[in-house]
Amino acid sequence: MDDAALLTDLYELHMAQAYHAEGMEGTAVFDFIVRRLPPGRNFLVAAGLESVLAFLEALRFGPDDLDWLRATGRFGEDFLRYLGELRFSGKVDAMPEGTVFFPGEPVLRVAAPIAQAQLVESRVINLLQFSILSASKAVRCVLAAEGRQLVDFGMRRAHGAEAALLTARCSFIAGFDATATVLAGRRYGIPVAGTMAHSYIQAHASEEQAFAAFAQGYPGGCTLLVDTYDVPRALGRGAALARRLRADGTGRIDAVRIDSGDLVEQARLARRLLDEQGCPEIRIAVSGDLDEHAIARLVMQKAPVDSFGVGTRLATSSDAPYLDCAYKLAEYDGQGRRKRSTGKETYPGKKQVFRRLDDDGVIVDDTIGLETESVPGHPLLQPVMLAGRRCCPAWTLAHMRQQLRSQLASLPPGVTGLAAAVPPPVRISAGVTQLAAEVDHRFG
Amino acid sequence: MDDAALLTDLYELHMAQAYHAEGMEGTAVFDFIVRRLPPGRNFLVAAGLESVLAFLEALRFGPDDLDWLRATGRFGEDFLRYLGELRFSGKVDAMPEGTVFFPGEPVLRVAAPIAQAQLVESRVINLLQFSILSASKAVRCVLAAEGRQLVDFGMRRAHGAEAALLTARCSFIAGFDATATVLAGRRYGIPVAGTMAHSYIQAHASEEQAFAAFAQGYPGGCTLLVDTYDVPRALGRGAALARRLRADGTGRIDAVRIDSGDLVEQARLARRLLDEQGCPEIRIAVSGDLDEHAIARLVMQKAPVDSFGVGTRLATSSDAPYLDCAYKLAEYDGQGRRKRSTGKETYPGKKQVFRRLDDDGVIVDDTIGLETESVPGHPLLQPVMLAGRRCCPAWTLAHMRQQLRSQLASLPPGVTGLAAAVPPPVRISAGVTQLAAEVDHRFG
Numbered sequence: 001m002d003d004a005a006l007l008t009d010l011y012e013l014h015m016a017q018a019y020h021a022e023g024m025e026g027t028a029v030f031d032f033i034v035r036r037l038p039p040g041r042n043f044l045v046a047a048g049l050e051s052v053l054a055f056l057e058a059l060r061f062g063p064d065d066l067d068w069l070r071a072t073g074r075f076g077e078d079f080l081r082y083l084g085e086l087r088f089s090g091k092v093d094a095m096p097e098g099t100v101f102f103p104g105e106p107v108l109r110v111a112a113p114i115a116q117a118q119l120v121e122s123r124v125i126n127l128l129q130f131s132i133l134s135a136s137k138a139v140r141c142v143l144a145a146e147g148r149q150l151v152d153f154g155m156r157r158a159h160g161a162e163a164a165l166l167t168a169r170c171s172f173i174a175g176f177d178a179t180a181t182v183l184a185g186r187r188y189g190i191p192v193a194g195t196m197a198h199s200y201i202q203a204h205a206s207e208e209q210a211f212a213a214f215a216q217g218y219p220g221g222c223t224l225l226v227d228t229y230d231v232p233r234a235l236g237r238g239a240a241l242a243r244r245l246r247a248d249g250t251g252r253i254d255a256v257r258i259d260s261g262d263l264v265e266q267a268r269l270a271r272r273l274l275d276e277q278g279c280p281e282i283r284i285a286v287s288g289d290l291d292e293h294a295i296a297r298l299v300m301q302k303a304p305v306d307s308f309g310v311g312t313r314l315a316t317s318s319d320a321p322y323l324d325c326a327y328k329l330a331e332y333d334g335q336g337r338r339k340r341s342t343g344k345e346t347y348p349g350k351k352q353v354f355r356r357l358d359d360d361g362v363i364v365d366d367t368i369g370l371e372t373e374s375v376p377g378h379p380l381l382q383p384v385m386l387a388g389r390r391c392c393p394a395w396t397l398a399h400m401r402q403q404l405r406s407q408l409a410s411l412p413p414g415v416t417g418l419a420a421a422v423p424p425p426v427r428i429s430a431g432v433t434q435l436a437a438e439v440d441h442r443f444g
Numbered sequence: 445m446d447d448a449a450l451l452t453d454l455y456e457l458h459m460a461q462a463y464h465a466e467g468m469e470g471t472a473v474f475d476f477i478v479r480r481l482p483p484g485r486n487f488l489v490a491a492g493l494e495s496v497l498a499f500l501e502a503l504r505f506g507p508d509d510l511d512w513l514r515a516t517g518r519f520g521e522d523f524l525r526y527l528g529e530l531r532f533s534g535k536v537d538a539m540p541e542g543t544v545f546f547p548g549e550p551v552l553r554v555a556a557p558i559a560q561a562q563l564v565e566s567r568v569i570n571l572l573q574f575s576i577l578s579a580s581k582a583v584r585c586v587l588a589a590e591g592r593q594l595v596d597f598g599m600r601r602a603h604g605a606e607a608a609l610l611t612a613r614c615s616f617i618a619g620f621d622a623t624a625t626v627l628a629g630r631r632y633g634i635p636v637a638g639t640m641a642h643s644y645i646q647a648h649a650s651e652e653q654a655f656a657a658f659a660q661g662y663p664g665g666c667t668l669l670v671d672t673y674d675v676p677r678a679l680g681r682g683a684a685l686a687r688r689l690r691a692d693g694t695g696r697i698d699a700v701r702i703d704s705g706d707l708v709e710q711a712r713l714a715r716r717l718l719d720e721q722g723c724p725e726i727r728i729a730v731s732g733d734l735d736e737h738a739i740a741r742l743v744m745q746k747a748p749v750d751s752f753g754v755g756t757r758l759a760t761s762s763d764a765p766y767l768d769c770a771y772k773l774a775e776y777d778g779q780g781r782r783k784r785s786t787g788k789e790t791y792p793g794k795k796q797v798f799r800r801l802d803d804d805g806v807i808v809d810d811t812i813g814l815e816t817e818s819v820p821g822h823p824l825l826q827p828v829m830l831a832g833r834r835c836c837p838a839w840t841l842a843h844m845r846q847q848l849r850s851q852l853a854s855l856p857p858g859v860t861g862l863a864a865a866v867p868p869p870v871r872i873s874a875g876v877t878q879l880a881a882e883v884d885h886r887f888g
Contacts, residue, residue: 006627007605009597010638013626018644018661028647068630114647121641125600126608133603153453156569157766159577160606161451164570182457183450186512194454197565199773200462202781203472203558206887217462229784229887260788312766321765322601322756329643337646340673344704443650443673 005061006068008122013069016115017079026333027090028114029350030121031106032128033328038320042415042423045139045404046095046107047170048131050394052124053385056088059120088116092385095353096395097135098173098403099380100411102426105353105368106330107132109381114332121327127166129325134167137317138174139404140292141310143416146299149307151193152179153287154315167315173400180309188397195223195257195285207234211241221254223285226270227261235270239277255283255307263288264303271304285309291318292418336439347432348439353380354429363410369429449505450512452566457513460559461523470777471534472558473794474565475550476572477772482764486859486867489583489848490539490551491614492575496568497834500532503564532560536829539797540839541579542617542847543824544855546810546870549797550774551576553825558776565771571610573769578611581761582618583848584736585754587860590743593751595637596623597731598759611759617844624753632841639667639701639729651678655685665698667729670714671705679714683721699727699751707732708747715748729753735762736862780883791876792883797824798873807854813873 019025034044061069061083069075069083090112101107108128110117141150152171158164168184178193179185185192196214204210211224224241226234238256245251256274258266263286274282286298287309298305312318328346329337336348349370354377356364369375383391395403414421463469478488505513505527513519513527534556545551552572554561585594596615602608612628622637623629629636640658648654655668668685670678682700689695700718702710707730718726730742731753742749756762772790773781780792793814798821800808813819827835839847858865 003627003630004605006630007599007608008626009599009624010626010629010636011624011640012638014638014658014662014666015640015644018640018658019647021661022657024647026647028643030643065630072629072636118641118643121643122600123605126602126604129601130603155451155453156566157573157769158570159574159603159760159765160570160610161448161567162604162606164451166604180453180455182452182454183447185454185516186447186450186509192454192516194456194458196455196459196462197562198783199472199474199562199565199781200459202773202783202887203463203468203470203776213466214458214462217465218458222458316603316760316765318765321603321760321762325601329646332647337643339642339646443646 003062003065004055005059006065008119012119012122013075016119017075019115019118020079020082025113027111028117028329029109029111029331030117030327031330031346031351032108032124033106033326033346034103034132035324035326035344036103037423038323040420041136041320042417042421043100043102043411044132045135045174046099046101046132047097047135047173048128048166049094049097049108049384051127051131051166052108053092053390055123055127056092056120056385056388057390059086059088061086086116087388088112088120089388090116090385091383091387093381094384095380096382096400096403098400098407100404100407101353101380102366102423104426105366106351106381109350111350125325125327129323130163131166131170133317133320133323134170135174137314137320138171138176139408140418141295141308141314142175143408144292144296144299144418145308148299148305150176151307151309152176152181152314153309153311155181157312158315163315169397171314172397173404175401175404190397196225198225198228201225201228208237208241211237215241215245215251215253219251221252223255223257224253225259226256227258227266231258231261231266232269232273235273236277238282239274239279242279242282243277253279253282255285257285257287257309259286259288263305264298264301267298267303267305283307287311289313296418336435338436338439340440347428347436349432349435351432354378355380357410361410362412363424365425365427367427367429368432370431370435373429373431375429447506447509448499449503450509452563456563456566457519460563461519463559463562464523464526468559469557471555472561472773473553473555473775474561474771475774475790475795476552476568477550477770477790478547478576479768479770479788480547481867482767484864485580485764486861486865487544487546487855488576489579489618490543490545490576491541491579491617492572492610493538493541493552493828494838495571495575495610496552497536497829499567499571500536500564500829500832501834503530503532505530530560531832532556532564533832534560534829535827535831537825538828539824540826540844540847542844542851544848544851545797545824546867548870549810549812550795550825553795555794569769569771573767574607575610575614577761577764577767578614579618581758581764582615582620583852584862585739585752585758586619588736588740588743588862589752592743592749594620595751595753596620596625596758597753597755599625601756602759607759613841615758616841617848619845619848634841640669642669642672645669645672652681652685655681659685659689659695659697663695665696667699667701668697669703670700671702671710675702675705675710676713676717679717680721682726683718683723686723686726687721697723697726699729701729701731701753703730703732707749708742708745711742711747711749727751731755733757740862780879782880782883784884791872791880793876793879795876798822799824801854805854806856807868809869809871811871811873812876814875814879817873817875819873
């Protein structure tokens with residue numbers, strides 16, 4: 001998007017103009033935090049950092065943007081000139097993507113001249129909240145699937161194009177094996193996977209003909225959809241075709257997909273019929289209204305499913321379609337700041353999250369402390385951008401997947417389960433508590 | 445997006461290649477339908493058509509797309525050549541944006557050579573489902589607000605960039621007055637509105653100073669946020685500033701915004717304090733976790749609120765973050781087709797929706813009939829694209845708003861309420877029923 005700089009809330013521009021007019025150029029420190037866990041969730045997964053850094057590096061108000069802003073009559077020439085020259089010049093510290101974290105912890109911290117740090121708020125939240133939401137939902141499917149294949153089928157019900165792409169990206173970080181979204185394959189190098197739709201079967205004069213034509217087109221292997229008309233009949237047709245292709249050496253049926261009905265029953269039926277008909281190598285894929293709970297049920301009931309296609313409920317994080325999150329001022333010009341609005345209090349200062357592990361590498365607790373404070377544990381926030389430029393190489397998605405895998409191993413028993421459990425405690429350091437009291441005393 | 449053609453599910457490309465290889469070039473008719481109403485909803489609002497038409501007109505596979513597809517090893521040269529030359533050449537019939545509709549009714553119908561009609565499926569669903577979801581959620585806020593001002597604050601919690609833009613667009617169609625999302629203002633010509641954030645107040649040495657500086661920057665009028673520290677104190681400061689500006693003739697306070705706490709109580713307190721302090725002209729805006737139910741409560745309790753900022757729950761349609769919808773084959777090469785998968789049955793044929801109104805203009809019923817059938821009522825689907833080109837001028841957003849307003853007036857009593865009511869019946873014509881039986885007989 002050439003006009004991405006305008007993808008912001010109007011008030012960010014209003015405030016930036018006011019800061020500019022007032023000559024307020026001090027450094028502001030903002031924290032992105034999630035205030036609360038969604039119901040039934042035990043932890044969250046950091047994601048979206050690369051998108052944020054790319055946005056910050058590319059931030060430019062072009063001549064067309066400035067013309068449009070001028071025409072609104074809300075902005076003066078002096079401020080428009082400032083915007084035209086604006087490049088993000090701040091510092092960013094963040095948890096690497098794939099890091100497990102808990103409510104109240106700064107996941108990303110921006111330190112920049114206040115007008116800049118304020119201007120980027122809307123898009124930073126827009127990218128981070130959905131990425132975290134998506135990775136945190138997807139990892140539950142991964143935990144439920146216990147090693148079975150998972151494919152992101154979410155594009156059609158994702159909220160627009162970017163949500164589809166971010167869902168593919170974040171579910172892959174979480175441990176999904178592939179996505180059906182082709183553009184995500186191209187943009188991020190994620191493996192793509194796909195089968196056929198009911199319409200393909202329906203368009204043909206018969207199901208046999210559709211199966212045969214598709215198999216001929218994909219001699220390296222394909223998946224047949226078997227619930228368009230009658231599942232047992234379709235399985236018989238698929239098995240007959242597979243045997244014929246095997247005998248002729250002209251192709252292969254990799255799997256069948258079932259997209260409706262009672263999936264436990266249907267998968268068992270499919271496994272039995274395929275085995276009886278000499279096709280034990282054909283795998284079983286299921287889809288249709290799946291989420292982590294449906295996957296866990298199928299696994300618990302030992303349904304012979306090899307692959308899950310997860311769409312709608314993943315792409316919309318349907319049980320928790322948003323996070324209670326915020327991007328809050330913690331310091332201005334070297335002095336701590338905080339918000340005291342009812343139920344939305346925040347902590348002041350340039351903070352770090354210190355994580356303590358026990359001898360088995362399991363998390364004991366996290367402490368939100370001041371960056372300069374001596375607090376036991378290893379720091380989770382890493383410097384990732386200095387003076388508006390990335391200061392370390394971007395992680396690959398494979399690296400992020402690995403990060404999450406090892407982070408999951410550090411969670412106490414129960415916390416990786418689907419049921420609500422007690423996450424490790426998040427403590428506030430003495431330094432932060434004291435600074436909060438000082439700030440409260442100063443601003444009344 | 446230059447690579448938008450790849451924003452599709454892999455299976456669409458797989459099926460298109462198979463159709464191409466088989467020489468299947470007959471016309472396929474696909475219907476976009478919503479199968480069920482979300483819980484507690486009584487009707488849906490058609491939206492997203494313009495986005496779909498723009499996508500279809502612009503559909504191109506560029507050289508880079510083709511190179512990438514080639515490199516996957518999944519596609520042959522003959523098919524890639526076909527893709528390179530592909531332009532959407534089909535016909536589209538659709539309900540105008542702002543039309544009220546019910547489950548099972550085709551909202552949009554695509555008729556095109558089958559590979560084309562199939563290829564566009566993923567993006568058509570992606571655009572339509574979220575637009576309908578968004579307009580259908582927003583209109584409930586509009587009905588609840590009973591004429592009070594509504595502003596879309598949803599960008600930050602929308603699922604990515606496009607969801608933010610579509611939320612602004614669809615909520616405006618639904619009757620919202622403005623959006624905070626600047627880019628939506630630029631792209632769609634929607635009025636933009638914005639106030640200030642807590643961080644602005646916090647960055648200043650005192651709340652008074654922050655209020656004064658902001659008011660000085662916006663002498664034409666501004667909104668002050670009054671819940672950063674202490675609401676009554678902030679209201680006193682705001683009122684004092686407003687009186688001073690009025691006396692000096694140097695500015696104006698338009699409104700105060702409250703973003704936390706019990707909004708009924710806070711709004712009453714604000715109204716009383718502002719009136720007592722000689723500022724009855726200052727309006728009261730509220731925000732924070734609002735949805736149609738919260739708005740209705742505020743209206744019912746006669747909270748003196750002039751303007752609602754609705755964000756998260758609007759942008760994510762949080763109570764119903766997806767629609768049970770589908771894009772289903774209804775006809776191929778002149779012959780009806782249908783799906784019979786358990787719980788997902790569809791109706792065959794080239795269909796139209798006929799709406800009957802009573803003498804007061806209230807909907808009696810809708811009938812899904814064959815396009816060529818004689819069914820009482822006026823047809824809701826209009827031809828909008830012929831041979832891949834729009835065949836009528838695009839409606840303005842103002843026209844769509846007007847369409848919805850008059851459509852709302854045609855809903856029976858109760859259906860426009862927030863509680864679940866019985867929507868008008870949707871009937872299936874004799875012609876469609878008979879065709880379904882014929883199709884079932886033909887495909888077994």
